[in-house]
Amino acid sequence: MMQTPLTMTHMIERAEKYFPKKQVVSRTSSGINRFTYKQIAERTRRLADALVKLGVTKGDRVGTLAWNHHRHLEAYFAIPCMGAVLHTINIRLAPQHISYIINHAEDKVLLVDPDILPLLEKCAHELPNVKAYVIMTDEKELPKTKISPVYHYEDLLAEANPAYQYPNDIDENDPAGMCYTSATTGNPKGVVYSHRGIYLHSMALGLADTAALSEKDIALPVVPMFHANAWGMPFAAVWFGTSLILPGPYFTPKLLAELIEQEKVTITAGVPTIWLGLLKELDEGSYDLSSLRGVLCGGSAAPKGMIKAYEQRHKIPFMHAYGMTETSPLAVISTLKSYQEELDPEEKLNIRAKQGTLVPGLEMKIVGKNGEVAWDGREMGELCIRGPWIASEYYQDERTLDAFRDGWLHTGDVVTIDEEGFVKIVDRTKDLIKSGGEWISSVDLENALMAHESVFEAAVVAVPHERWQERPVACVVLKDAFIGKITKDELVEFLKPQFAKWWIPDDILFVSEIPKTSVGKFLKMALREQVQKDILPKN
Ligand code: AMP
Numbered sequence: 001m002m003q004t005p006l007t008m009t010h011m012i013e014r015a016e017k018y019f020p021k022k023q024v025v026s027r028t029s030s031g032i033n034r035f036t037y038k039q040i041a042e043r044t045r046r047l048a049d050a051l052v053k054l055g056v057t058k059g060d061r062v063g064t065l066a067w068n069h070h071r072h073l074e075a076y077f078a079i080p081c082m083g084a085v086l087h088t089i090n091i092r093l094a095p096q097h098i099s100y101i102i103n104h105a106e107d108k109v110l111l112v113d114p115d116i117l118p119l120l121e122k123c124a125h126e127l128p129n130v131k132a133y134v135i136m137t138d139e140k141e142l143p144k145t146k147i148s149p150v151y152h153y154e155d156l157l158a159e160a161n162p163a164y165q166y167p168n169d170i171d172e173n174d175p176a177g178m179c180y181t182s183a184t185t186g187n188p189k190g191v192v193y194s195h196r197g198i199y200l201h202s203m204a205l206g207l208a209d210t211a212a213l214s215e216k217d218i219a220l221p222v223v224p225m226f227h228a229n230a231w232g233m234p235f236a237a238v239w240f241g242t243s244l245i246l247p248g249p250y251f252t253p254k255l256l257a258e259l260i261e262q263e264k265v266t267i268t269a270g271v272p273t274i275w276l277g278l279l280k281e282l283d284e285g286s287y288d289l290s291s292l293r294g295v296l297c298g299g300s301a302a303p304k305g306m307i308k309a310y311e312q313r314h315k316i317p318f319m320h321a322y323g324m325t326e327t328s329p330l331a332v333i334s335t336l337k338s339y340q341e342e343l344d345p346e347e348k349l350n351i352r353a354k355q356g357t358l359v360p361g362l363e364m365k366i367v368g369k370n371g372e373v374a375w376d377g378r379e380m381g382e383l384c385i386r387g388p389w390i391a392s393e394y395y396q397d398e399r400t401l402d403a404f405r406d407g408w409l410h411t412g413d414v415v416t417i418d419e420e421g422f423v424k425i426v427d428r429t430k431d432l433i434k435s436g437g438e439w440i441s442s443v444d445l446e447n448a449l450m451a452h453e454s455v456f457e458a459a460v461v462a463v464p465h466e467r468w469q470e471r472p473v474a475c476v477v478l479k480d481a482f483i484g485k486i487t488k489d490e491l492v493e494f495l496k497p498q499f500a501k502w503w504i505p506d507d508i509l510f511v512s513e514i515p516k517t518s519v520g521k522f523l524k525m526a527l528r529e530q531v532q533k534d535i536l537p538k539n
Pocket residue numbers: 181228297298299300301302320321322323324325326329355411412413425428434437
C-alpha cells in the first residue's frame with residue numbers, strides 16, 4: 001500500500017474543494033456571522049501567510065486564547081498546515097498556570113480574543129518568548145492594551161496572500177497541536193497531538209457506531225475549543241464537509257436552545273453541566289429541537305436521570321462518551337449493541353449511562369490488585385489505554401515516566417467492565433475535582449490551607465453537585481490553640497487571593513481528625529463518604 005502522509009492539509013483542502021458551499025455559522029461579540037467553507041479556507045490560507053510574515057516557522061508554537069468562533073477555526077487549520085503547532089490555551093486556568101504553559105510551550109505568537117486581553121495583561125510581562133499578539137476582534141480599532149506588539153487579525157488577513165500554498169514536506173508524525181491538562185498538583189502537563197493522531201481520531205468520530213459525524217450533520221461543539229480541541233469535532237467537521245455552528249463567548253442555555261432551533265443543529269457536544277442547564281431551559285420554555293439526532297456528553301459522568309429526561313421528555317437522543325486530553329479525546333462511547341436494543345427501557349438506560357465500549361482502533365486493559373480484572377461489572381481496576389491517537393508522553397515533563405509506563409496510558413480512572421465490555425467509571429486515583437468540566441486540584445487547596453497558622457491538617461474532597469457535578473469541600477483539623485478562635489470565613493478569605501474564584505471550597509468543615517491509610521495518607525474515599533453521610537447533613 002502507498003504511504004501517503006496522514007496530514008491535516010488534506011482535511012482543509014477537502015472542505016475547500018468538495019464543500020465550498022457548506023456553512024460555518026459563528027457567533028461573536030457582535031452577533032451571528034455566516035461563512036462558506038470556501039471563505040473559511042481562503043481566510044485560513046491568508047492566516048497561514050500572515051503567520052509566516054510574523055516570523056512563525058516550522059515547529060514553532062502558536063497559542064490561542066479564544067472562544068469557539070470562525071477565527072479560532074481558521075487558526076485550527078492555518079497553524080498546523082503551515083507546519084507550526086496549534087497550542088490551545090485553557091482560559092479558565094489561573095493566571096500563573098497560563099504563564100507557565102505559554103512559557104513551557106515557548107509560544108512565539110498568541111492569537112487572543114479581545115475580552116481575554118485583561119487576563120493576558122496580568123501575565124504578559126513574564127512571557128519572554130512571545131513576539132506578537134494578534135487580536136481576534138470584530139471591531140475596526142484595536143482595543144486599548146498595555147501589551148505589545150499587538151496586531152489586528154483582520155488587518156493581517158487583508159494584507160495576506162489568499163493563494164498561500166501549504167508546505168508539502170509535513171510528516172504525519174510532526175506535531176500539529178498541543179493542549180495542557182491539569183495535574184494532581186503543580187503545573188499543568190502538555191499533550192502534543194500529531195497530524196496522524198488528529199487525522200485518525202477524526203475518522204473515528206465519523207464511524208457509524210461512534211458519533212457518526214457526516215456531511216449531513218449540522219454540528220454545534222459547545223465544549224470549548226481550548227478543551228481537548230473541542231473533542232476533535234471542528235477537525236472532523238471541516239474534513240467531512242459538516243456544517244459547523246460555533247457558539248462564541250458567554251452563551252446561556254436560552255441562547256443554545258435558540259441556536260439549535262434556528263440552525264437546525266443535528267449533533268452537539270459538551271459536558272453535563274451544559275446539558276443540565278439546557279434541560280432546565282427546555283423544561284421551562286418552548287423550543288423545537290427535533291432536528292437533534294444526538295447530544296454527545298462527556299468530560300464527567302452523565303447522570304442517568306438527565307439522559308432519561310432528554311430522551312423521554314424531549315425525545316432527544318443522548319450519547320455518553322469518555323475520554324481525556326491525553327486520548328484526543330474520544331476513547332469509549334456508550335452505543336448499544338443490536339441485541340441489547342431488545343432489553344427493557346430501564347435496562348437499556350443502565351447500560352447507556354455507563355461510559356461505554358472502546359472505540360475501534362484503540363486497545364485497553366483494566367488492571368486491578370491481582371492483574372487484569374474480570375469482565376463481571378464488579379471488580380475494579382485502573383483503565384489503561386493505547387492506540388494511534390493516544391499521547392505517548394507529556395511534553396518535556398518527568399511526570400511522563402509514571403503515567404505512560406510500559407507503553408500504556410494509565411488514565412487514573414478506576415473502572416469496572418461488564419460481560420459485554422461496557423466500561424463504567426467508579427472512582428479516580430488522581431486527586432482532582434471536576435467542577436463544570438474543569439479541574440480543581442484538591443492537593444493545591446490542601447497545601448494552601450495547611451499553610452495557614454491555625455491549620456493542623458486539611459483534606460479537600462469532591463461532593464456531588466446538581467449543577468457542577470462536583471464541588472470541593474474542605475475538612476480542616478485546627479491546631480488546639482485555635483479551636484473556636486478561627487472561622488470558616490477567615491480561611492476562605494485566606495484562600496481567595498491564591499486561587500480562581502471557582503476553586504474556593506463551597507464549605508469548610510472543622511473536624512477532629514482526618515481518616516488515614518496505614519501509611520498515613522488521607523483516606524479520601526472514606527472521607528468523601530463521611531462528609532456526604534454525616535458531616536454535611538449536620539452542618
Ligand atoms: P480532561 O482531560 O480534562 O478531558 O479530563 C479527562 C478526565 O475526565 C478523565 O480521565 C475522567 O476522569 C473524566 N471523564 C471524562 N469523561 C467522563 C465520563 N463520561 N464520565 C466520567 N468521567 C469522565
